[in-house]
Amino acid sequence: MIKDFFSNNGIYYLEDVDLTKYNTYRLHSKAKGMVFPSTIEELIIVLKFLRDKNISHMFLGNGSNIIFAKEYYDKIFIKLDKLNHYEIKDELLVAEAGVPLIKLSLECAKKGLSGLEFTCALPGLVGSSVAMNAGAYNSSIADILVSTKVLTKDLNVKTMKNSELDFSYRHSIFKTNRDLICLEATFKLEKRSSDEIMEVMTKRQHKRRETQPLEYPCAGSVFRNPDGLFAGKLIEDCDLKGININGAEVSTKHANFIINKGDATGEDIINLINLIKAKVYDKFKVELILEQEIIY
Numbered sequence: 001m002i003k004d005f006f007s008n009n010g011i012y013y014l015e016d017v018d019l020t021k022y023n024t025y026r027l028h029s030k031a032k033g034m035v036f037p038s039t040i041e042e043l044i045i046v047l048k049f050l051r052d053k054n055i056s057h058m059f060l061g062n063g064s065n066i067i068f069a070k071e072y073y074d075k076i077f078i079k080l081d082k083l084n085h086y087e088i089k090d091e092l093l094v095a096e097a098g099v100p101l102i103k104l105s106l107e108c109a110k111k112g113l114s115g116l117e118f119t120c121a122l123p124g125l126v127g128s129s130v131a132m133n134a135g136a137y138n139s140s141i142a143d144i145l146v147s148t149k150v151l152t153k154d155l156n157v158k159t160m161k162n163s164e165l166d167f168s169y170r171h172s173i174f175k176t177n178r179d180l181i182c183l184e185a186t187f188k189l190e191k192r193s194s195d196e197i198m199e200v201m202t203k204r205q206h207k208r209r210e211t212q213p214l215e216y217p218c219a220g221s222v223f224r225n226p227d228g229l230f231a232g233k234l235i236e237d238c239d240l241k242g243i244n245i246n247g248a249e250v251s252t253k254h255a256n257f258i259i260n261k262g263d264a265t266g267e268d269i270i271n272l273i274n275l276i277k278a279k280v281y282d283k284f285k286v287e288l289i290l291e292q293e294i295i296y
């Protein structure tokens with residue numbers, strides 16, 4: 001029934017999906033389906049149908065900040081990868097939700113536009129990264145975002161200004177209002193020499209490769225840094241580097257990364273997270289806060 005509806009409406013749909021390539025931990029969960037609307041009109045058709053038929057659904061970006069807790073999801077994942085147009089006019093960049101930030105940072109660098117350097121190694125898509133207020137090197141999406149086009153709960157498209165988005169550290173209105181969907185973002189950049197931008201980005205990419213376990217499947221930093229402290233240092237001081245639960249391991253390169261060294265499941269990662277939290281709390285009385293999102 002679902003397959004027929006999407007097929008009749010010319011909307012790309014996959015049934016019985018293996019989620020391994022849709023999450024950067026490379027967890028082998030499965031899902032009932034995944035749909036790829038290629039326009040806002042198609043997205044509205046998709047949402048009307050899923051709501052009408054009471055079918056559970058969820059938006060998924062590049063899967064680089066999530067942990068699939070379950071082996072099977074009786075839901076449809078909505079991917080906006082086909083909303084992937086972007087345009088640069090003078091110092092303004094307008095990008096749809098499905099554009100990868102790494103691609104944008106390179107494009108802007110080539111054109112001598114500065115502002116997105118901090119995203120040069122951030123494997124998220126525009127929409128989800130606006131929602132996450134992703135950031136690095138003391139910069140975040142909120143610093144360069146002018147406005148965003150959103151889809152509201154009643155399926156209207158409207159523009160919201162930066163000041164209306166309730167941005168704070170890795171937080172935005174999209175996190176508290178899950179019915180609000182980011183469709184497009186407008187960023188304000190600044191002119192700068194292309195060579196200088198490339199140099200900054202190359203240095204950062206090298207540094208990351210040296211200090212982060214990018215050779216293994218992972219989803220970036222696991223915990224937020226508590227005020228004035230480093231989560232990685234606290235974990236390291238509890239002698240947890242290298243501790244492993246069925247293939248889920250605290251990286252020996254950077255203790256605030258969990259890597260998947262084999263066929264770990266989401267449950268293994270969550271068990272390791274709970275163990276780390278308990279040990280850090282026992283030793284330092286610090287409650288670590290998860291930066292990644294567990295999907296139930």
Ligand SMILES: Cc1cc2nc3c(=O)[nH]c(=O)nc-3n(C[C@H](O)[C@H](O)[C@H](O)COP(=O)(O)OP(=O)(O)OC[C@H]3O[C@@H](n4cnc5c(N)ncnc54)[C@H](O)[C@@H]3O)c2cc1C
Nearest residue numbers: 061062063064065124125127128129134135136182219220
């Ligand atoms: C190697 C590595 C390095 C990383 N480094 C950083 C870093 O430096 N800084 C940082 O902040 N993060 C980092 N991350 C984490 C991650 O890349 C970012 O949080 C990124 O913004 C998540 O984007 P995504 O497309 O993968 O989102 P996903 O993980 O797929 O989704 C995240 C959330 O966004 C929601 N969502 C998806 N699309 C939309 C939409 N259009 N509108 C509203 N909500 C939506 C999803 O439902 C989900 O709740 C890193 C991850 C890895 C693997």
